[in-house]
Ligand SMILES: Nc1ncnc2c1ncn2[C@@H]1O[C@H](COP(=O)(O)OP(=O)(O)OP(=O)(O)O)[C@@H](O)[C@H]1O
């Protein structure tokens with residue numbers, strides 16, 4: 133039996149699967165304190181035992197096996213969770229279980245590669261644009277991680293000449309997340325992102341920045357496909373706008389697949405993270 137834990141800033145999702153694709157059982161717990169929330173996760177897997185569990189956590193997390201803090205959630209602004217040994221705590225309670233450990237967005241990237249929009253491919257970038265912005269990158273079938281995991285949601289952008297919004301990233305102001313996340317849109321335009329009409333100028337600016345993000349990762353990791361998920365990407369009109377801006381910015385400098393099949397929406401919707409976590413655990 134395979135298990136998945138999607139550790140998010142607002143909720144934890146625990147699930148089990150036999151084949152890594154079909155979810156047999158799933159339960160959600162609110163993210164409160166580590167003690168309380170982890171106790172619920174432990175209770176879930178005592179009741180639904182798994183031989184292997186994929187733990188996909190909100191970040192930043194320490195994924196460097198050589199580090200003393202491997203398996204920890206590190207500098208999160210989330211109260212009570214700073215430097216919490218999430219992997220170690222679970223391993224202590226399930227000593228016979230094999231764990232895979234990565235970021236939530238890496239797991240979703242892996243799920244989309246193996247069973248979603250990137251099925252059959254080896255290289256994929258997955259962007260989530262929601263409360264936060266982040267990228268999971270798979271290269272040659274493996275998650276891209278070095279000294280740490282990518283934090284591409286915070287890359288620095290060329291500002292649109294007409295854009296005076298200061299951005300809302302507490303670390304960088306007008307980084308990608310600071311300009312394009314759901315909360316950034318709300319702060320910029322004075323209403324929730326989902327209430328902005330499809331023809332609102334917000335979406336042209338949003339596409340302008342997300343296209344830069346795609347160009348940057350195209351030029352650095354050369355994926356076979358770029359997949360977008362997250363709440364903000366429910367705005368389907370963003371896709372043609374991003375492709376247009378991408379085309380303009382890249383200016384044919386490198387060859388990429390046809391844009392309609394290169395920059396695409398998520399295929400597995402809310403299950404991408406769990407499926408990725410199962411399959412990472414399976415191959416751990
Ligand atoms: N239809 C929509 N159109 C535009 N924005 C939306 C839409 N639905 C949700 N959002 C925005 O997406 C954000 C929530 O993102 P998401 O649904 O991915 O959840 P999340 O899990 O909180 O995000 P994250 O994965 O970054 O933690 C909110 O800021 C919300 O305003």
Ligand SMILES: [Zn+2]
Nearest residue numbers: 286301304307
């Ligand atoms: Zn930032």
